[in-house]
Amino acid sequence: MYAVAAIIEExxxxxxxxxxxxxxxxxxxTILYxxxxxxxxxxVDRCKGCELCVLVCSKHHAIQMVHR
Ligand code: SF4
Ligand code: SF4
Incomplete structure (x- = not known):
C-alpha cells in the first residue's frame, strides 16, 4: 500500500x-482537468505515488498525499 495524490479542490x-x-x-x-x-x-488507479505533483503545487498547496 502506498499514498496517492488527492486534489484539495478549494x-x-x-x-x-x-x-x-x-x-x-x-x-x-493520471491528472486530468x-x-x-x-x-x-x-x-488514483494510475498514480504511482511519486509526489512530484505535490512539489510543483507548492505555491497553492492544492495536492496532498493520502493512503488508499
Ligand atoms: S505526479 Fe506522481 S504522485 Fe502526483 S499524480 Fe502523478 S504519479 Fe501520482
Ligand atoms: S498545480 Fe495545483 S493549483 Fe495547479 S492545477 Fe494542479 S492542483 Fe490545481
Whole structure:
C-alpha cells in the first residue's frame, strides 16, 4: 500500500489556467482537468505515488498525499 495524490479542490486554481501538476506528472493521463468543476482530478488507479505533483503545487498547496 502506498499514498496517492488527492486534489484539495478549494485550493486548486486550474479554472484560472494552472496545469502544472498535469504537465509534470510522469504518468500519462493520471491528472486530468475537470472542465465542469474547474479543478484537477487524480485518477488514483494510475498514480504511482511519486509526489512530484505535490512539489510543483507548492505555491497553492492544492495536492496532498493520502493512503488508499
Ligand atoms: S498545480 Fe495545483 S493549483 Fe495547479 S492545477 Fe494542479 S492542483 Fe490545481
Ligand atoms: S504522485 Fe506522481 S504519479 Fe501520482 S499524480 Fe502526483 S505526479 Fe502523478
Amino acid at each position: 485550493a486548486c486554481i486550474a479554472g484560472k489556467g494552472c496545469r502544472l501538476c498535469m504537465v509534470y506528472c510522469p504518468e500519462a493521463d 475537470d472542465p465542469i468543476r474547474q479543478v484537477a482530478v487524480v485518477k
